[in-house]
Amino acid sequence: MIKHIFWMFLLVAGLAACGGEEKRTLPILGERDVVNGDTIYPTVPDFAFINQDSQLVTNATFAGKIYVVDFFFIHCPTICPKVKANGVRIYEKYKNDPRVAILSHSIDVRNDTVAALKRHADKLGVGTPQWHMVTGEEDAIYGIADNYFSVATKNPEAPGGFDHSGRLILVDKNRHVRSFCDGTDAEETSRFMKDIDLLIEEQFGAKASK
Amino acid sequence: MRPYLLFVFVAIFALAGCEQSPYRDGEALYKAQCANCHMDDGRGLGALMPPLAGADYLKKERAQLPCILMFGLADTIVVNGQTYGEKMPGVPTLTAVEITNILNYVNNAWGNQNGVFTLEEVRKSLETCK
Numbered sequence: 001m002i003k004h005i006f007w008m009f010l011l012v013a014g015l016a017a018c019g020g021e022e023k024r025t026l027p028i029l030g031e032r033d034v035v036n037g038d039t040i041y042p043t044v045p046d047f048a049f050i051n052q053d054s055q056l057v058t059n060a061t062f063a064g065k066i067y068v069v070d071f072f073f074i075h076c077p078t079i080c081p082k083v084k085a086n087g088v089r090i091y092e093k094y095k096n097d098p099r100v101a102i103l104s105h106s107i108d109v110r111n112d113t114v115a116a117l118k119r120h121a122d123k124l125g126v127g128t129p130q131w132h133m134v135t136g137e138e139d140a141i142y143g144i145a146d147n148y149f150s151v152a153t154k155n156p157e158a159p160g161g162f163d164h165s166g167r168l169i170l171v172d173k174n175r176h177v178r179s180f181c182d183g184t185d186a187e188e189t190s191r192f193m194k195d196i197d198l199l200i201e202e203q204f205g206a207k208a209s210k
Numbered sequence: 211m212r213p214y215l216l217f218v219f220v221a222i223f224a225l226a227g228c229e230q231s232p233y234r235d236g237e238a239l240y241k242a243q244c245a246n247c248h249m250d251d252g253r254g255l256g257a258l259m260p261p262l263a264g265a266d267y268l269k270k271e272r273a274q275l276p277c278i279l280m281f282g283l284a285d286t287i288v289v290n291g292q293t294y295g296e297k298m299p300g301v302p303t304l305t306a307v308e309i310t311n312i313l314n315y316v317n318n319a320w321g322n323q324n325g326v327f328t329l330e331e332v333r334k335s336l337e338t339c340k
Contacts (some may be wrong), residue, residue, distance in 0.1 A: 055312075074257040075297070077246075077247075077299050078246055079246055080246075081246055081247045081249075081255050081258065081259055082245075082246050082249070084255060085255050087251060088255070088256070120258070122257075122258050123257035123258045124255070124257075124258065125256050125257070184246075186250075
């Protein structure tokens with residue numbers, strides 16, 4: 001009997017896996033509300049930050065685009081460089097695709113000035129304006145981290161003085177968060193990049209270029 | 211039956227172990243203390259983090275390496291022709307044994323063939339740190 005149940009499980013799991021492989025749609029993440037019988041999905045609120053080229057970056061910057069979000073600071077002694085390395089992989093893959101953008105928020109507003117962000121971008125080899133490295137009001141940056149299911153706070157006890165998650169977050173053109181991964185992990189990031197391709201197909205009806 | 215199985219397992223593990231780097235302690239320490247910046251494959255990151263894989267710096271500045279690991283480096287340096295100027299924090303809690311382990315891993319991983327550090331050599335270098 002037990003053996004039977006075991007095989008049933010395997011079969012069900014196997015079928016479920018197949019179904020997922022065939023036509024997977026990314027879920028809309030976050031707690032949803034039902035208002036008057038309509039489901040309301042959480043959306044990324046309005047924001048306004050300044051990027052490495054002193055340009056204003058708002059929701060309008062990403063209108064009609066999907067974008068990848070993370071939180072970092074330049075003098076981060078721990079996970080940031082690994083997340084950045086995986087960010088560079090994403091950048092390299094999509095830098096010629098204007099439908100995809102990257103938005104990296106510095107959580108060290110004191111040190112990571114526009115000039116410092118510019119230098120940082122240059123050293124990473126980021127030459128196109130598709131990857132925005134932004135600074136802004138400290139509260140606004142820490143506040144919006146919540147909407148991206150990320151942690152960003154000051155913590156004098158933490159290495160470098162800040163606590164933050166190394167997540168990469170994928171946002172669709174309707175301001176919905178659709179996927180995320182541990183940006184310190186190369187394999188997780190590979191999976192995440194497949195999700196980006198999937199979202200491109202869903203939202204633009206065409207396969208990812210290249 | 212059981213003890214026999216156990217033996218097979220141990221043998222398999224031992225064989226699997228052979229395939230890995232001979233500097234297992236150094237590798238574990240490297241992953242914990244250094245890989246965030248220099249990456250698991252030692253390639254570094256753009257013009258921010260210098261590489262360790264194939265880095266000429268390891269050979270040229272061999273005597274400095276123990277001090278760099280322990281006290282960090284805030285200098286403008288050239289590695290394989292590329293200039294780097296970010297700050298590396300040291301790990302002052304490392305012991306001389308741990309530094310020896312890390313250096314032996316780094317200097318013999320990813321195709322590096324820079325020979326072995328002895329504990330003695332590392333201790334001597336550490337005495338010269340500024």
